[in-house]
Amino acid sequence: MSKPSLHDRLEGIASAAAVIATADANRLNQLRLELLGRKAGHLTEILRMLPDLAPDERRALGARANQLKQQLETAFDRRERELKELMTRSVQVDVTMPGRASWRGAQHPVTQVVDEICDIFREIGFTRIVGPEVETEEYNFTKLNIPLDHPAADAHDTFYVGSGILLRTHTSPMQARTLERYAPPVRVVVPGQAYRRDPFDPSHAPAFEQIEGLAVDEGISFADFKAAIDFFVKRFFSRDTTVRFRPSFFPFVEPGAEVDVQCQVCRGSGCSTCKRTGYLEIMGAGMVHPAVLEGCGLDAERYTGYAFGMGPHRIAMLRYAIPDIRLLFESDMRFLGQFVE
Ligand code: PHE
Numbered sequence: 001m002s003k004p005s006l007h008d009r010l011e012g013i014a015s016a017a018a019v020i021a022t023a024d025a026n027r028l029n030q031l032r033l034e035l036l037g038r039k040a041g042h043l044t045e046i047l048r049m050l051p052d053l054a055p056d057e058r059r060a061l062g063a064r065a066n067q068l069k070q071q072l073e074t075a076f077d078r079r080e081r082e083l084k085e086l087m088t089r090s091v092q093v094d095v096t097m098p099g100r101a102s103w104r105g106a107q108h109p110v111t112q113v114v115d116e117i118c119d120i121f122r123e124i125g126f127t128r129i130v131g132p133e134v135e136t137e138e139y140n141f142t143k144l145n146i147p148l149d150h151p152a153a154d155a156h157d158t159f160y161v162g163s164g165i166l167l168r169t170h171t172s173p174m175q176a177r178t179l180e181r182y183a184p185p186v187r188v189v190v191p192g193q194a195y196r197r198d199p200f201d202p203s204h205a206p207a208f209e210q211i212e213g214l215a216v217d218e219g220i221s222f223a224d225f226k227a228a229i230d231f232f233v234k235r236f237f238s239r240d241t242t243v244r245f246r247p248s249f250f251p252f253v254e255p256g257a258e259v260d261v262q263c264q265v266c267r268g269s270g271c272s273t274c275k276r277t278g279y280l281e282i283m284g285a286g287m288v289h290p291a292v293l294e295g296c297g298l299d300a301e302r303y304t305g306y307a308f309g310m311g312p313h314r315i316a317m318l319r320y321a322i323p324d325i326r327l328l329f330e331s332d333m334r335f336l337g338q339f340v341e
Contacts, residue, residue: 006046006057010064013042017068020075025083032076036069043069106340110209110328113316114191117211120235124228126187126213131174133193137164139173144252145291159195159206167195171212172252175288175307178214179296184303185217191312202324209312214288216298216305222255222287225306229285233261237319242268244279253286253307264318273321280318283310 004012013035023031035043043065050062107115118128140146141153151157152169159167174190190212198204215228226245233243241262248258260281263274270276285308290300313325320339322328327335 006049006053006061007064009042009046010061010068013046013072014068017072017075020072020079023079028076028079028083035072036076043072104340106336108328108336109316109320109339110312112339113312113319114209114211117232117236117310117312117315118189118191120232121189121213121228123235124187124231126189126215129174129178129188129190130192131171131177131190133168133195134161135166135168135173137166139176140166140168140170143176143292143295144172145289145295146251150251157197159197169196170194170309171210172307172309174212175214175252175292176296179216179293179298184298184305185215186305187215187217189213200326202326203314205313205325205329208325211310211312213285213308213310214305215307216288216293216303218302218304220304220306222306225285225287225308228306229259229283229308233282236315237261237264248284248286250284250286252289252292254289256284256286259283259285259308259310261318265321282315282318283308285309 016031016035020028020031033041035041037044046061046065047069050058050065053061118126122128137148137153140158141148141150146152158169161167171190171192171194174188174192178186178188178190192210193207194210195207198206200206213228215224226243229245230243233241241264243262244260245257246260248256250256258281260279262268263271263278263280265271265273266278268278270278274280285306288305288307293300293303293305313328316322316328317325
């Protein structure tokens with residue numbers, strides 16, 4: 001291979017010069033030596049050879065070489081200044097300043113509780129579903145065996161949004177919607193918002209979360225109901241937590257019950273949270289009323305089942321000893337930050 005001509009060597013130097021603009025300090029020194037070094041710099045060598053060339057060649061190559069030398073020097077100087085500036089800028093960072101905490105998202109404690117409850121019921125065969133928050137009187141009341149002249153249907157207790165249309169006062173309408181749509185065996189849990197004209201006080205909110213549960217099949221008894229609730233309570237609270245069933249009335253169950261769990265604050269010995277009773281109510285429940293089953297087209301002689309409705313806000317308060325339900329609505333990060341896992 002023949003030696004590259006002086007002209008080609010000059011152009012080679014010109015293209016090598018392109019990397020100067022992005023070189024770091026080490027590379028910059030290296031390049032300066034390589035190209036302009038007093039002894040062995042590529043360009044220096046060529047410049048040194050110029051006096052021995054024929055006059056024509058000397059003129060042409062000399063002009064190009066000197067121009068290149070100037071360009072390189074400007075590029076080296078500019079990059080050097082840039083690097084120096086970057087250095088002083090990074091020196092201005094005060095490493096003794098406290099760092100900025102990074103923000104990590106988390107779920108609201110009530111959402112966490114809802115998910116956990118649904119997961120526990122999934123273990124015993126319950127599917128999680130949702131339903132409409134705007135309901136008809138028919139599903140919210142009539143199909144649940146609640147006559148429209150029942151106090152629960154009163155305008156004082158319910159947000160009507162139009163004639164016969166309202167914000168559901170509980171998640172129980174999903175009992176009827178589910179039974180009309182799916183043939184038994186049915187096992188569902190239905191989390192969602194419910195609305196009542198309640199004052200916003202330490203233990204009430206006009207919009208609150210509920211979880212409806214429904215199991216309908218052949219041969220389901222009250223014992224199955226008690227076993228399912230007992231399983232849930234022991235899983236959610238602790239293995240030694242006791243449950244209490246008290247007779248109660250809801251038009252859509254027979255018999256009806258209210259379920260209490262052992263107070264988590266005093267473990268049942270009696271304190272101000274449980275009003276000295278040792279127990280706190282967590283849900284309304286009972287065996288699905290035959291009139292509800294029949295109203296959904298099911299043979300009440302063949303099918304039985306149980307239903308329950310619980311309030312995750314209350315359950316979260318119970319578990320974490322939260323004294324005021326409004327804390328769960330105010331989005332105060334000092335409060336919510338305590339539930340980041
Ligand atoms: N829907 C009732 C309420 O909101 C609770 C309930 C659900 C009671 C299912 C019995 C069966 O208070």
